[in-house]
Amino acid sequence: MNGLAGRVALVTGASRGIGRAIALRLAADGADVAVNYRRDADAAAETVTAVEAAGRRARAYAASVDDAQAVAAMVDAVIADFSGVDILVNNAGIASRGRAVADTDAAELERVIRTHALAPHQLSRLVLPSMRARARDTGRGDIVMISSVATLRHAANGAPYNMGKAALEALALTLAKEERRHGIRTNIVAPGLTVTDMGERLAKATMGVGDIAELDARSPFGRVSTPEDVAAAVAYLVSADAAYVNGQKINLDGGG
Template sequence: MTLQGRTALVTGSSKGLGRAILLRLAGQGANVVVNYSRDENAAAEVQAAAEALGVRAITVAADVSQLDGIQKVFDATIAAFGRIDIVVANAGMEKVNVAVTDVTEEDFDLLFRVNTKGPYFVLREAARRIADNGRIVTISSNTTTVPQLGVGLYGTSKVATGYLARVLALELGPRGVTVNTVVPGPIDGAGIFTDPANDEYKQSLVAMVPIGRLGTTEDVAAVVAFLTSDDAGLITGQQLVADGGMH
C-alpha cells in the first residue's frame, strides 16, 4: 500500500487522531501537510517525526473552520508540493455529556462551525484541487449511528459530512477520485479521553463494545491508510464503521 510520491493533507493533524493518520501516511511514503490552529510546538514535533520517516513535511497554521483558513492550507500545499493527492478532513471538536435541553445557541453555533461548516468547505476545496485518482476521507463518529445520552449536539453536527461525502463520490467518480467516511467509536488516548477526569465515562463505554476495548488512534489510522491506497480504488461513497461492534 505504497503512497510514494503522493501528497497528503490532514486537517487538525498536530495531535490525537490527526497526528496518527498523518504519520501513518508518511510511513507509507506520502509527503505530508501538518495543519494546526494553535499548538505550534506540537505541529513542529509531528513535522519532525514525519521527516524522520524519509518524506517531506510542512506545517500550516490555519483555522479550517473558516473559509480563509481552508484556502490558506490548500494554497500552501500546492505551493510546497505542486499537487494534492490525499485529503483527510479530520479537524473537529467534541462535546459530550450535554443533554439536549442544556445546549445553548453558542454551543450549537460553535459545534456546527467546526464539525459541519469547516469539513463541508474542506471537501469543496478538495474537490476543486485534488489530482485525478485522488483520495478524500472524512472522519465522522459513531454517535451518528449509535444514539447515546448526552451526544445529541455532537452527533448531529457530525452527520452532514458523511452524507456530503456520498454525494461528492458521485460527482468526482468520473475523475477516478474516491470519497469515503470513516466512522470511529470512542478512541482511547484522544479527545476527551486524554483527561483522567473522564475515566469513569470511558469505562462505561468500554462495557458497550463487544471486543472489550476502545479503539486507538492507530486502529483508525490504519483504516484511513487503506482507503487512501490503490487497494481501495473500487471503494467510494461508503461509510466504514470502526467501533469494535458498538453500532
C-alpha cells in the same frame, strides 16, 4: 511501504491524536504530508519531524478549520508548497458539552456544526480543483471523512455533535457521487471511543473513569481502540487495494 509514493496528503487536526497517527501512517506508506493544526505549534512540529524521519516531506500549517479565511490561505499555501493535494483527510473535530437540546445554546450548536460539517465542505471545495487536475494524470484522488459511531445511536445529550457528524457523512456520500467521474473516491471512517485526549475527557465525563485503560476489559478484543486503528482504516481506503471502494463507511468500534 511505498504504495502512496508521489502522493500528497493534507490532514486536518494532525498535531496529535488520531490526526497525528493518520499523518504518520500515510507517511510510512509513502505520502508527503501537510500537517494542519490549530494552536499547538510544538506538537505539529513533532509530527513534521516524525514524517520527515520516515523519509517524506512535511510542513505544518496553522489554521483553525472553522475560520474560512485561514482555511483558504492554508490550502493556497499547501498547493504552492506541494504542487497539489491528492488525499484530503477531514479529521479536525471538537466535542459538544453533553447537554440536552433544551439546555444547548445556539452558539454551541453553530460552533460544533461549523467545525464538523461546514469546514469539511469548504476544505473539500477548495482542494478539489487541484485534486481533479492531479487525478487526470494519476487516475486517483481521495477524500476521507473522520466521523463517529455517534451517528449510529444519536444518543441523548449530544445533539450538536450528532448533527455535525451526520452532516459530515451526508457531505461524503454526496461527494462520492459527484466526484467519481473525476477519479476521486470519498469514504468515511467512524471510530468509537479512542485513546486520545478527547477520548479521555469523554470517558471521564460520561463513565466516571479516571483512566481510559479501565475500560479495556469491557471493550471488544480487550482494549479501547487506538489512533493507529483509525489510521490503518484510512490507509486502506486511500490504497490501491481500495480502488473500487467509494461512498462507504467503516464503523471502527470492534463490533461493539
